[in-house]
Amino acid sequence: MEPLLSVRDLRVRFGPVTAVDGVSFDVLPGETVAVVGESGSGKSVTMQAVMGLLPRGAEVTGSIVYDGRDLLARPIAETRKLCGTELAMIFQDPLSSLNPVFRVGRQISESLVRRRGASRKQGRAHAVDLMRRVGIPDPERRVDDFPHQFSGGMRQRAMIAMALSLGPRLLIADEPTTALDVTVQAQIMRLLADLRRETGMGLALITHDLGVVAGVADRVVLMYAGRVVETGTTREVYDHQAHPYTEGLLLSVPDDTGRADHLVPIPGQPPNPLRPPGGCPFHPRCRYAIDVCRADAPVLVDLAGRPDGHRTACHRPEAVGA
Amino acid sequence: MTATLTATPVRVRTERKPGTVRIVGSLAVVCFYALCAAFGPVLFRFDPVAVDTRNRLLPPMSHTSGGHLVLFGTDQVGQDLLAKMMQGARVSMTIGISALLLSGLIGLVLGIVAGYFGGPLDSLLMRLADIQLAFPGILLAILIAAVLGPSVTNVIVVLSISGWVTFARVTRGQVLATKRREYVDATRTLGARHWHVVRTCILPACRAPFLVIAALHIGDVILAEASLSFLGLGTPVTTPSWGTTIASGRDLLGTAWWISAIPGIGLAVLVVAFGVLGDALRDRFDPKLAGR
16 A cells, blocks of 8 residues: 655754654554654654644755655645645644634634635534534534633644544644543543544554553554664564563553552663764663674664564664563 | 521622723823823814914913913913913824834834744844844934934834834744744644734734833833924924923923923823833733732
């Protein structure tokens, strides 16, 4: 199947800092791909590059092909035309991602009114419809509320409604549940999964929470220090992790017993982006590190003897989990 | 067993927002001046070239030879000072408001351009603003006014040129604070172009600081207009503003103090009222001061 979004060898530099260093991944139509990594691993910057949201002064190379069109080779205005109708995005903090001065209904219907030339009245009906679909109770009344009258979960639902307004084929969700409390997190994740199934859109989910990924993602892309360290189907990566970082992340997810003292944290700190370590960027924190890890950066290669698509960037994948 | 609950009436908090008294009070003063400026000259005919030598230099609260009361006295050519001040209020407030709107518009546009697009244009505009701020404002105004010559339009142009900087800087700051907010990014991801983002996200955020600056600035503008006219660089003598009236009484301060003093007091009260209004608006709209 032709991928909907295909990112190839993406590099983003902010002056001396390389935030994203040769990232490649695909999102197929109707597929959920989770991009996982800790803060500063470049996952958000990657998605901002896709949406054309990077600030001035960012140096971007590589290619971002959406539906056969290379977004980086064209002016940003072309990307803007695709935004909303083809690509849409929801953000980490629903508290600050709604415009405080307009009513929620108007914000949801804005793109329909502006892009499709609908009347305000049609827009309002459309907003009520969408709000009902994303599970906001009593939408006829809430459509006239301002964002500050909504709770956090309701605001994220309103954001999702805005993003879905024109029926995009790819939704990018940048840590959509980070700012919400746990019960609401589960509801929002279920809502996103349901909507994806109903609409058949692709979903690129950015998260640092492997627990969230297990339930919803078809494939995972693990990022560390601006690089992809492991990728594959969720099941395959969870059961046969082949990178020590993945292993570390999985060990630091609370299990059913929920006891904090059972958690095994990854020692050390993420590398300083101004002075990245030589060789494999993970070697200072890696318990399998050998001399070759300190000298050579491993490249992402198919893992021998495992199903297609399971790739890892590690010199000693056989040592992990053994 | 049943317990009866007597419902106590719920007390609704009726706490006043900060500065309500000051806002209402200063607005009342400003409105009074505005009414005088609008209707005063209709009620009290003022003829700039009329001369009535029998009734010259009458002190306040005296009667003319014709028998009617002159509340503020008369000047050296026998003109009623009250009528002259009302005409002056009309000129001063027209100039003040026009200059404010023009400089506000220039400042808003340049501030948004500088803050939103950034880059070399931003540096150029802000260095220009720095250079202008390094000059004393009235000196610049005198320089331009001397080049253009006295007329009402020229005064408005001069005061707008010397006043745009404050607006531009405040607007730019607000734009910088707003443009990387998530809801602005969210608007962009829905396909909004620059103009739409500016209109729906940036402009509403600039509204409150803009109003505050405008209220604080209009007093300065009216005062600057009076200073220019006092120096003979503002309105021509045939269009009496407060500045020209004060200047005309300067030589007679010893014998007829009211010609300079009463327009001066009138000017001071209006400028103070605008200052109080601006301060009160800032207290209300500036979240950093909330709760003090």
